[in-house]
Amino acid sequence: MSPQKKTTVKMKKVFDRPKSMTKKPYHYCPGCHHGVIHRMLAEQIDAYGLKGKTIGVASVGCSVLLYDYFDTDVVEAPHGRAPAVATGAKRAQPENFVFTYQGDGDLAAIGTAEIIHAANRGEKITVIFVNNAVFGMTGGQMAPTTLVGQVTTTSPQGRQVATAGPPIRVAEMLATLDGAAYVARVAVNNIKNYKVAEKALKRAIDFQLDGVGFAFVEFLSSCPTNWKMTPQEANARVANEMIAQFPLGVYKDILAAA
């Protein structure tokens, strides 16, 4: 190309661990998306300058050690109850950014009532829902979101619709609630989906910071360990089977609708 006059070339760090994370290496399994989702959230906390005004609500699941990684205030909720804990925290500290981070066992099984009612009350919280179609932490049991036919430790014959019902699509269900302001489903299995996910996450944060209301982002996630797959195979399952059962998209956005 055309020569340029007097340009200083300096190396600039364009990508690194977010400031709002601790230095601790993850305990997650190789290829597990929890790590990506954590980092994406932490990046946004950095971007919005929220490190000093965040209260994270950890749930019980593989991500129970969330507080080891996020260098923010964190309260640990009993299994399934993060939305209730976040309700209390956010009402008491409205000026703080309050998020929950929950797995599908946590949010879609034991915590069904809590998520529905927090959504319907329009609590101004941001919910990160990590749907990996399995109970990871406890060793790979069937989740409400387990795919039909998927073998887990409690569906050794593969999930049977006749006895266990079909997988629940949480985003669709929550979107029917008038109280929910933003509901989206995203994935991080490739860069295209990743970028859409990041946008959705930002919007879910905006909705809270702007006081619009309850915001929910469902991340399709992988669990190579309990799916008994390589990280690559697991990513392929997300791309093929998961997205087919749980279509990506924005299911509700009361501002866009208006």
Next chain:
Amino acid sequence: MSPQKKTTVKMKKVFDRPKSMTKKPYHYCPGCHHGVIHRMLAEQIDAYGLKGKTIGVASVGCSVLLYDYFDTDVVEAPHGRAPAVATGAKRAQPENFVFTYQGDGDLAAIGTAEIIHAANRGEKITVIFVNNAVFGMTGGQMAPTTLVGQVTTTSPQGRQVATAGPPIRVAEMLATLDGAAYVARVAVNNIKNYKVAEKALKRAIDFQLDGVGFAFVEFLSSCPTNWKMTPQEANARVANEMIAQFPLGVYKDILAAA
């Protein structure tokens, strides 16, 4: 008209207390629809010849004394848990007709998780959901279905969307679940709606008897006492406000759809 030869005129009882009910007078308040809904269900139990093969699952609410009125086997479930109790009962006694009878506090508040998962598992039970927009038994507190602005003993300023969220529309929410086979909302405030309701109830029974799956009928109901209205005013509220918020109709019928 043309004279008829030799007709014997005999009085035939065309309407009376169903056989599957006891003689006990209801304890319900004057004008309360619980009584109508009970009777409608008992009539169908008679019609289908199910008196000897029914297990009723009573919930906690004004209808907790269900067993005083239904002359069938009855088990009393803890508040909100009737769908779980019914799941156990039906799985153990598949040849019996198993129904739950639940109020909106019971089903849409404390029992949210149980109804959603029973529906999604496709339990072959029939759920009678009586939505009177209030906690009747405990003295008229706000329910998840309480109308916006409605004054109750725990929403003395009228239900505020900002703090309590809008009313939940349960039928719509359950209809999103792939596991639910039949979902309808009906009312018994006038004979027209009553007849539609009866049809829906029959279909909800058919769905169980034919082994099709989970069937749910939401009855809009009145609570003159806690609405602080005459029975007439209460019926008018059902006609005007309730139906506007909770539109009547069949929200799902997997057989009709097929």
Next chain:
Amino acid sequence: MAKRVLVKGNEAICMGALAAGCKFYFGYPITPQNDIPEYMSAHMPEVGGTFIQAESEVASINMLLGAAATGARAMTSSSSPGISLKQEGISYLCGSEVPGVVVNMSRSGPGLGGIHPSQGDYFQSTRGGGHGDYRVLVLAPSTAQENYDLTMLAFDLADKYRNPVMILGDALIGNIKEPVELKPYRRKIKPKDWALTGAHRRPRRIVKSLFLADGELTDHNWRLYKKYQRMAKETRFENYRADDAKLVLVAFGSVGRILKTSVDMLREKGLAVGLLRPITVYPFPHQAVQEAAERTGHLMVVELNTGQMVEDVRLAVEGRAPVDFYGRPPGSIPTPNELAKEVAKVWRKRGLQ
């Protein structure tokens, strides 16, 4: 002079809570304590506080956990079946050392039972109905005034020990109306150096009950244990005509106050009976009971159940004196006469004069 108002026991609790700076109430209706959420729904907005009717008891105890973790004074209330559902949450509050006030206006059980007053939840309250080795401070008021006073105290003790405090009343204590002197709350609420308020210009804070590192959980449990031992100094009880008594009755809450009338009746008939009424049932007034046993040689426990607190009395007495027991399962309210008769029976049986 403090204002004197006639209020329902349940309302006195609310007034005490509001006076003590409680700004967060989370609850789910259940008889016989519905006055509490009802009062709070009307009055919380007036003080800029938050009232939420939760979707369940489980949700409400966890909302309390969330609000209290930020340092706010928060309360929840329920009655027996609802309190059972809160047990996991209470265990978490203890495990993560989050203060909070839990009111149990208990009713009769087991199961759905009924709405009569009952003392059937004594074990649950004092031994921790949830999992693990933990204790909550349990205050057992017997008058509307005590409801008011002890609720204020409950918030202070909760903060002091970073532990939930339970108010254990029953359908009688919640529903009687009595004059209450609305003494103003004067104590200063200290800032909480562990509360989650956003890690602005300070290291972040964590509120949790999971302890994974080697030995960490054992240490944590020992620390909690020592804290529970320290709570002993909060022991409170009332002696009623007990000084010169030859038979001391031990009873708490509703039965405690009914027995005062029985004591008066029996005293009129010349029976030197007295009453020791635990006000804190955890910590239990072991020493006072032991002293009463040694002083009089005869104790009698009366409860609205088939025998729960009597174990604490026996543990305190350790065979030093006979401990008689009159228990009555719930389903009705015993009258002073009935109880007096039972006491008189024991008086005779033991050959007292």
Next chain:
Amino acid sequence: MAKRVLVKGNEAICMGALAAGCKFYFGYPITPQNDIPEYMSAHMPEVGGTFIQAESEVASINMLLGAAATGARAMTSSSSPGISLKQEGISYLCGSEVPGVVVNMSRSGPGLGGIHPSQGDYFQSTRGGGHGDYRVLVLAPSTAQENYDLTMLAFDLADKYRNPVMILGDALIGNIKEPVELKPYRRKIKPKDWALTGAHRRPRRIVKSLFLADGELTDHNWRLYKKYQRMAKETRFENYRADDAKLVLVAFGSVGRILKTSVDMLREKGLAVGLLRPITVYPFPHQAVQEAAERTGHLMVVELNTGQMVEDVRLAVEGRAPVDFYGRPPGSIPTPNELAKEVAKVWRKRGLQ
């Protein structure tokens, strides 16, 4: 001869349940008992039974209520936090007299705690962590064989008393693998004349815990109380080298078995110690403990908590003998040496020889 297989403690429970005709299992995963739902999910279909992974512990105890109300043998299992959530349901089972087996492979608390073995749920199990005056029979196995045998017994006792029966194990009892002799189940299951099966050619039946008529609830509670008293005859315990002991240790479950090795060690050193291991912790072997106290004059309780069963021992002993206590909160598993040292300390402190 009965088949001998090497199985995990958790699995032994499942095998016992299936042998005893359990056809319904409802549960929700939680460590350290996941082998139970996993085993049941694989094997229930083989026997034409039902396995449901419920949406929660609350749902699973209520599914059990529904299935057992029809007369079926049904089981649920969980671990500490999950058991806390079942407390309301357990109270209902007792109140409406529905049998059922509830397994608690307890872990450490309070709160989330950890997954180490723990005996922190002793109070919850034996006093009823739910509301109201009720009791569940509590069996405390210490070997995989006992897991198998006692689970079969649990179903029988549940039916006999129309009451839930709890198996109280812990992370150790659930996870060890040991040979188990699969003795066949031979008892005949009696038809249940109260079960809901459809009111065909018989008057309808009601299963409930609500009693509204005057005095009805009181009567019901008295009836339950008498039933709990009758359960005393189910008391079971094991004496290990206790006959000639000068110091008798009292411990149950995992600690009970570890202590056997400690006893052997101490005996080798010439210390005449023995062990009394309650197998039923409710009903508690009061009389056996009392006799041991009288015979030896010295008892010592060892628990994996900071002191729960020791209350039952003190209540039994009532001051007749000193009761020493060594408690250790969960977080690690005590070894026989460590415990032997603690016992030796007491031996010396009490001047025994």
Next chain:
Amino acid sequence: MPKVVVQKELCKGCGLCVDACPTKNLAMGQRVNAQGYAYVVWDKKAKCTGCAICGRLCPDIALRIYKEERK
């Protein structure tokens, strides 16, 4: 002619049947039953068709309805 029998001890005087009757054959009565409720009366019988709408909408199953049967 059809016949509507009011079981007066069951009637709670809510009046819903009065509104419901398409031919207005029912009316609130003056007399009070043992429960203290002024029960309904079926008086203007003339136009009754035995449609049983009143019965269906009565919350308290207080109405028993007969109709002629031709053989």
Next chain:
Amino acid sequence: MPKVVVQKELCKGCGLCVDACPTKNLAMGQRVNAQGYAYVVWDKKAKCTGCAICGRLCPDIALRIYKEERK
């Protein structure tokens, strides 16, 4: 030229970055870290654009990425 630094003790060798890199600059390495994982290497640097896609899709935040800056 951009630069990708692999923090080898963080890498778990899942290989997702290898797949993700549009210009295939990363490869699974032969060496094992203290955790026992064979970590990735950024070796075929020629075509690296510093797009940081690898970094974004790495579950373990094991990649640090630099780019030239012209002033």
Next chain:
Amino acid sequence: MYFDVIFAGFGGQGVMLMGNMLSVAGMHAGKQITYMPVYGVEMRGGTANCTVVVSDRPVGSPVVHEPVCAVVMNRPSAEKFAPRVLKKGMVLVNASLVDPKYVKARTKKVIYVPCLELATEVGNPRLGNMIMLGALCQASGVLDVEQVVKALPKALDQRYHKMIPINTEALRRGGRFVAEL
């Protein structure tokens, strides 16, 4: 001074309000008070009663089995509570609803108050309870009728304050009825 009374009747007869009003008035008169409501076992309908204790000393039991006084507004209440009244006590009976033959008391002091008639006389047939409360004060002397009147603004919710005059009249009418016996 010690006085206790059970008020009993149907749900809608304002029985609880009577007890409440006596309690508020008693408190303002400087007494110790306990008011204890008891609802029927049935959730809906049924009878209700409450017990009020007025005393100079702190009140032990809010539960009274054999009261000094019973105010019975309907027949089931009369049958249940009249016999329990102490021999030295008194029973006030709503004569408009209760036939004397259902009143079996140990005490001789049974006062029949035609509540409905007197209430209709003052202009509101629903104020039978106020008539009765006036009568109770007059007959027992537990408080002065005027002490109750004075407490009306405190005992009644703001939105019923326009009813104070007619309530006052009813209380006084009840009192007068007894005074004129």
Next chain:
Amino acid sequence: MYFDVIFAGFGGQGVMLMGNMLSVAGMHAGKQITYMPVYGVEMRGGTANCTVVVSDRPVGSPVVHEPVCAVVMNRPSAEKFAPRVLKKGMVLVNASLVDPKYVKARTKKVIYVPCLELATEVGNPRLGNMIMLGALCQASGVLDVEQVVKALPKALDQRYHKMIPINTEALRRGGRFVAEL
């Protein structure tokens, strides 16, 4: 006869399977057995160990602090468990991964087994655990190597039965290695 052993190593080294196989074989040899798994505190990854007690009498404690024997498959395990072994006991060390300098034992009897090399020799480098188990039997005499071989069909899941021959070979190779020391 009483014998106890702690097997310890990384998650993927088949440590639990060793314990299991010894247990099954012991049971079939008519012994009393307790197998006790201990997972690391972390849920994912980390180290794992299990304790097996083999005895003629019922086993009291499944927990052993100072074992008769330790089988250490990696360095952290060697550092943790080797020093705990009784003076009269023995330590078996996976020489392929553990440098002798990390093995500090009270007992003199420390046996270094080149698991990886021997396993590679028999044709499957992942069978280091079977090599070690054979070595353990031979060294301790707790069971005969052939007793373990005989138990393979019971100890291995049906779907791994095709692996029995190679496992047999690995067990024997481990045994031979010790015998030839």
